Amino acid sequence: MTTDLTRLSLADTAKGLKAKDFTSKEVTASYLLAIEKAEALNAFVAVTADQALDMAAQSDVKLQKGEGGALEGVPLGIKDLFATKGVHTQAASHILDGFKPEYESTVTQNLWDDGAVMLGKLNMDEFAMGSSNETSYYGPVINPWRAEGSNADLVPGGSSGGSAAAVAGWLCAGATATDTGGSIRQPAAFTGTVGIKPTYGRASRWGTVAFASSLDQAGPIARTVEDAAIMTTSICGFDPKDSTSVDMAVPDFAAAVERGVKGLTIGVPKEYSMDGMPAEIEKLWQQGLAWLKAEGAIIKDISLPHTKYALPAYYIVAPAEASSNLARFDGVKYGLRVPGKDITDMYELTRAEGFGDEVQRRVMIGTYVLSAGYYDAYYVQAQKVRTLIKRDFENVFSDGVDAILTPATPSAAFGVADQEMKSDPIKMYLNDIFTVTVNMAGLPGIAVPAGKDGQGLPLGLQLIGKPFDEETLFAAARVIEKSHGLDFTPTKWW
Amino acid sequence: MSVDADTVKRIGRLARIKVQDSDVEKLNGELNTILEFVEQLSEVDVTGVEPMTSVAPMALRRREDKVTDGGYPEKIVANSPLSEDNFFMVPKVVE
Numbered sequence: 001m002t003t004d005l006t007r008l009s010l011a012d013t014a015k016g017l018k019a020k021d022f023t024s025k026e027v028t029a030s031y032l033l034a035i036e037k038a039e040a041l042n043a044f045v046a047v048t049a050d051q052a053l054d055m056a057a058q059s060d061v062k063l064q065k066g067e068g069g070a071l072e073g074v075p076l077g078i079k080d081l082f083a084t085k086g087v088h089t090q091a092a093s094h095i096l097d098g099f100k101p102e103y104e105s106t107v108t109q110n111l112w113d114d115g116a117v118m119l120g121k122l123n124m125d126e127f128a129m130g131s132s133n134e135t136s137y138y139g140p141v142i143n144p145w146r147a148e149g150s151n152a153d154l155v156p157g158g159s160s161g162g163s164a165a166a167v168a169g170w171l172c173a174g175a176t177a178t179d180t181g182g183s184i185r186q187p188a189a190f191t192g193t194v195g196i197k198p199t200y201g202r203a204s205r206w207g208t209v210a211f212a213s214s215l216d217q218a219g220p221i222a223r224t225v226e227d228a229a230i231m232t233t234s235i236c237g238f239d240p241k242d243s244t245s246v247d248m249a250v251p252d253f254a255a256a257v258e259r260g261v262k263g264l265t266i267g268v269p270k271e272y273s274m275d276g277m278p279a280e281i282e283k284l285w286q287q288g289l290a291w292l293k294a295e296g297a298i299i300k301d302i303s304l305p306h307t308k309y310a311l312p313a314y315y316i317v318a319p320a321e322a323s324s325n326l327a328r329f330d331g332v333k334y335g336l337r338v339p340g341k342d343i344t345d346m347y348e349l350t351r352a353e354g355f356g357d358e359v360q361r362r363v364m365i366g367t368y369v370l371s372a373g374y375y376d377a378y379y380v381q382a383q384k385v386r387t388l389i390k391r392d393f394e395n396v397f398s399d400g401v402d403a404i405l406t407p408a409t410p411s412a413a414f415g416v417a418d419q420e421m422k423s424d425p426i427k428m429y430l431n432d433i434f435t436v437t438v439n440m441a442g443l444p445g446i447a448v449p450a451g452k453d454g455q456g457l458p459l460g461l462q463l464i465g466k467p468f469d470e471e472t473l474f475a476a477a478r479v480i481e482k483s484h485g486l487d488f489t490p491t492k493w494w
Numbered sequence: 495m496s497v498d499a500d501t502v503k504r505i506g507r508l509a510r511i512k513v514q515d516s517d518v519e520k521l522n523g524e525l526n527t528i529l530e531f532v533e534q535l536s537e538v539d540v541t542g543v544e545p546m547t548s549v550a551p552m553a554l555r556r557r558e559d560k561v562t563d564g565g566y567p568e569k570i571v572a573n574s575p576l577s578e579d580n581f582f583m584v585p586k587v588v589e
Contacts, residue, residue, distance in 0.1 A: 015571040102569040203548045243554055284554050287527055323509060330510070332582050337575035343585045348512035358512055364521070365528055368497065368508040378532070383545035385538050390546065425524060442549030467550070 005030040007171040010074060011229035011254075013173050017063055017073040024056035024063065024073025027173075028117055031075045035119065035171050040494040043166040045080050045138045055117040062115065062208035069368045071234055072115030077172035079163050080121045082108050082218075083207040087118075091209040092136040093126045095354025096335040105207025106239045107176060107218045114234045117173050123162030127201065127326065128183055128211045128357045131159025131431035132414070132421065135358040138404040141412050143191060144490040147455035151493075154413040154457070157187030157431070159480035161219045164191040168490060174222040174231050178208060180215045180316055182409075182435030185447035188221050189408035189460030191489035192226045192449045194477065195221040199467050200442035201246035204239030209479065212321035213244075215439040217316075225448060225478045229253035232470060248468065258473035262296030267401035271307035272434060274410070281407045281459065284451045288405055288461045292476060292484035302401060304392040309385050310437040311429060316369050316382035317440075320358075323366025329354065361412055390441040397466050403476050406434050408460035434462055444470045448477040449488045458488055470481035496526045 008016065016022055032049050052075060058074035083089050083101040090096035104112075112118070132155040133141040139229040141161040143154040146169065156165040160177035164187035166446045167175050177184045179197035188195030196219045210216060220231035233253045239245040268289060273282070289299050290361040310468060331337035331350030338353050340346035355363065369378035396404070410433060414421065421428045438445035443464055450461040465473045497505070505552045506513035513521065549553075567580035576583040 099573050102566075102572055198552075200585070240555075244548075244550065244552075246550060246552065247555075306538070309535055309538055312535050315528060315532050316535070327510075331575060332584055334573035335575070340585070343587050344510070345512075346585055347510040348506075351510055352512035352514075355511065360509075361521070361524055361528075363500075363509050363511065364505045365525060368501075368505050368525070368529075371505070371508060377536075380534050380545050381538075381540065382532075383547075384516075384540040385535055385545045386546040387543050388538065388540070390549070424527065426527060429531075440549075 006034050008173070009224050010173040010222055011230060012225070012232070013074050014071060017239040024059040024072040024117060025053065027073065028052050028056040028075045028119070029266060031119055031172060032070055038169055038171055038494050040173070041142050041144060041165050041169050043141050043162045043169065043171055044077070044120045045090070045092060047119055048087055051087070052117050052119050059115055059117060059242070069114035070230060073117060074115070074173050075117045075119045076111060077110055077119050077122045077163060077166045079160055079176050079178060080124050080454050081178050081209045082098045082176055083209070084108055084118065084121065088121050089209070091127045091236060092124045092138055093354065093356070093359070094137045095329045095351070095419055096337060096350055099334050101209060106204035106241060107208065107235045110235050110237060113175070122175060123168055125161065126196035126359050127209065127322070128159040128178055128180055129322070129358050129362055130158040130184070131186055131428050133158040134416065135356050137356060140167045140416050141461070142416065144494070145191060145413060145457055146345050146493060147457055150455070153416040155190070155416055157190035157413065159183040160187050160221060164188055164193055164195070167191070167193045167221050167223055169494070174220055176218060176235065177221045178218050179217060179439065180318060181439050183431035184219045184221060185435045185445055185460070185462055186409050186431055187320055188447040189372060190458065192458030192490070193221050193223060194206055194225050194446070194448050196228050196232055196446040196470065196473065197438065198236055198446060199444045201244050202236045202250070202468070204237070204242040204245045206239055210325040212318040212397040213325060214321060215318060225474055225481050226254055226257050228446070229257050229474045230456065240281050251471060253470060253474055257474050259471070259475040260295055261292050261476050262481050263298070264402040264476070265298045265300050265400050266292050266476070267300050267302035267396050267404040269302050269304045269307065269404060269406065272406045274433065278411060281410065282454050284459050284461065285405070285407050288480055291480055292405065295479045298399060300487050302396045304396065304437070306385065306388045306392050307437060310389050311433055313382040313385040313389070314436045314440060315365070316378050317386065319362040320365030320370050320379055321366070322362045323370065326359070326363055372417055386440050389437060393441045395442060402466070403472050404464040406462045406464065408434060408462040410434070412453040412455070412457035412459055414436065443467060444473055446473040446477045448480050450480050454488065497522065510513055
């Protein structure tokens with residue numbers, strides 16, 4: 001084979017398969033080989049090689065007959081948070097040791113229904129709690145990107161760090177991911193990939209291990225805006241099994257990608273200009289605005305006054321929901337059990353050994369803010385602030401703003417085992433400062449590569465949209481993708 | 495508001511997570527750092543503001559009250575660390 005099939009975009013892979021330029025078995029085998037050689041990235045926690053080749057063979061039969069779905073024969077990676085029938089599903093946690101679900105998540109079922117092939121399960125922060133993929137029971141994922149002239153390992157971001165690293169490192173044509181406070185968009189920004197968190201309710205949460213149910217939303221990480229649009233169309237849709245799934249038709253998002261931004265009003269929130277923001281992030285932001293303006297968008301200064309309260313409110317709401325959701329892991333129904341002198345002792349020992357430090361910290365914070373005497377002061381106050389955060393967005397959208405442009409992250413990828421982040425949990429939490437507002441308000445948000453920092457590392461911009469208007473985000477992100485003129489492929493070192 | 499060592503142990507008990515004595519001090523510090531960070535919410539004027547109960551403007555769907563799923567206890571206990579005759583087995587709870 002002369003061309004490396006792993007270097008194709010998802011869209012080109014699907015096209016090539018339909019045109020019979022190559023077979024799904026060939027593409028799948030190429031990816032399986034790439035995965036085998038990329039152990040240094042630690043992106044996969046389970047590789048389902050036999051199952052992948054079986055699925056590929058079935059796809060090839062359909063493709064031969066000119067049949068098959070939008071993703072027929074396209075090999076994908078699946079975040080370990082999604083239940084996959086009979087296959088490793090542990091949310092990268094020790095407490096789910098050996099768990100193999102008897103059912104399939106709706107998101108992954110939608111992908112298989114469209115013909116996609118599963119390569120395996122992707123590493124992540126334990127229970128999606130983290131911004132560097134270092135809280136995984138399976139160890140950190142390593143970013144395929146390195147600073148120019150450096151051999152130091154960088155984090156891929158988190159929690160969907162395995163998804164982002166696998167897509168950036170050509171280990172899958174696209175990946176599923178989830179986003180509770182920035183877990184799709186921050187790793188996408190750190191790896192030069194595209195990631196979108198759809199509107200809350202677009203993608204079913206059924207069969208996805210729950211972290212914070214009112215914030216969790218599934219989405220893709222992909223190499224291009226078009227690829228992300230194709231995957232988003234596939235994973236979204238009404239699901240009666242999720243009580244907050246929205247019964248609304250899913251547009252063909254790929255059809256919106258080349259729509260342009262002519263006449264659209266793009267808001268620039270002054271509150272996102274944080275004190276101490278690096279000059280290169282500010283410059284990137286201005287550059288992004290200039291690109292959108294050059295394509296006919298109207299730039300408008302806006303104010304989202306409650307922005308600074310989004311992260312503290314998140315660190316009440318998310319741990320509170322997590323402490324409730326994670327109550328189910330008790331050594332009885334699945335996974336790890338550590339014997340104790342009585343049942344309570346067994347629960348306590350199992351959870352102390354099964355949960356990592358960050359998960360324990362969040363469960364305890366959540367337990368505290370929900371406990372008698374503190375519920376009103378913390379939880380109710382945070383939910384009121386959340387109402388105000390959402391209202392800020394509603395006000396600017398009703399004033400004619402179509403989408404909002406912000407930086408995706410306050411910096412480029414940082415080093416593995418960063419001492420400052422390690423010693424202060426708040427430092428790590430600040431990674432989500434630009435992304436978390438979107439989850440609190442249930443809005444769609446996309447991260448798209450837009451530039452590089454002084455060390456040649458990717459930087460991303462974020463676009464925030466109106467509820468259920470992902471189409472505008474794909475169109476605007478595509479303008480940025482077309483304008484940057486940069487190559488977002490890391491130099492292979494692994 | 496901040497927590498002390500006794501409160502850390504009490505939270506551990508409520509959360510059903512065994513907190514070793516040697517870990518109390520470290521956890522205490524970390525929890526207080528987080529609580530200090532979220533403290534700034536108290537400066538927001540929330541007079542007349544309803545707490546958010548649903549992020550999307552929708553009422554919870556209802557359906558007819560009938561059995562739509564089930565009948566496979568062996569699948570329910572399939573991942574259990576210990577089960578017998580399709581029951582989850584736990585240490586004795588009633589004397």
